[in-house]
Amino acid sequence: MxxxxxxxxxxxxxxxxxxxxxxxxxxxxxxxxxxxxxxxxxxxxxxxxxxxxxxxxxxxxxxxxxxxxxxxxxxxxxxxxxxxxxxxxxxxxxxxxxxxxxxxxxxxxPVFYPASHLYKTGVRVALLEMERNTPQIKMHRPEYKNAIAKAFKLRDAYELLLVHQNKITEGSKSNVFFIQNGAVFTAPDNLVLAGITRNKIIEICEKLFIPVHLEAIDVESIRSMDGAFLTGTSPKVLPVSEIFEQATFKPDNPIIQRIIVAYDKLLDQNQRNIEG
Known part of the structure; x- marks a missing residue:
């Protein structure tokens, strides 16, 4: 409600x-x-x-x-x-x-900003088999909202990562990025709601010369990843420490930390430009 x-x-x-x-x-x-x-x-x-x-x-x-x-x-x-x-x-x-x-x-x-310590410890997420219809449209969908709420009650997780045809697409209310061998992976635009923060992160990676691959990873590939993080209006850039029953990650991954610092600077610059 x-x-x-x-x-x-x-x-x-x-x-x-x-x-x-x-x-x-x-x-x-x-x-x-x-x-x-x-x-x-x-x-x-x-x-x-x-x-x-x-x-x-x-x-x-x-x-x-x-x-x-x-x-x-x-x-x-x-x-x-x-x-x-x-x-x-x-x-x-x-x-x-x-x-x-x-x-x-x-x-x-009401706002649900992550507690400051979660940016150091990371958060636990879980997988949920679900496809969001026309994800490119940010539309109020009561059925989707209710289904997600029920799924959260069955899982002890900060966020749920949606899986469709064995591919991880996005979070229920965020975008998700994975890191492997110094590169960043996230699902392509046609499979997700292109979040504002997500787009800013892609721009940041390009400026930091961090390779970005717009492709959804397989569930089986999770264990081969070096790290993961969520992005969104409220969480900003939030490290993932565990994908339930799949893998654990170090939240202090250096690439994630570089991105966090760069995004916070971008937010500060955006505010100065508005005030200026």
Missing amino acids: EQCLHSYFIANGDVKSTCDFIPTYFEAEGYVYEVIRVIGRFPAFLDEHLERLTTSCELSSIKLPVKIDTIRQQISVLININKILDGNIKLMVSSKQTGLPFYLALWFI
């Missing part, structure tokens, strides 16, 4: 009290969405998020109900009216013709 934090949310351009937030309005299929991280009152990589939102709408045959500049303005209003420094905003969009209660809504959601 959706949760709205702080005092206000915005729906169809109107600022509303959180007391008027009705979660069931946002449980139906038909919404495309983005989750945007706010750092120091500024949304990180906002251009990239809005570009992906536009792409999701196009692939879903949804006409954006308002101009992108209007969405930018409303994000700024939401941050300022709630007086929030850091957090995550959920932005949901649908066509005005769908009959859904709102065609544009945005609100602050």
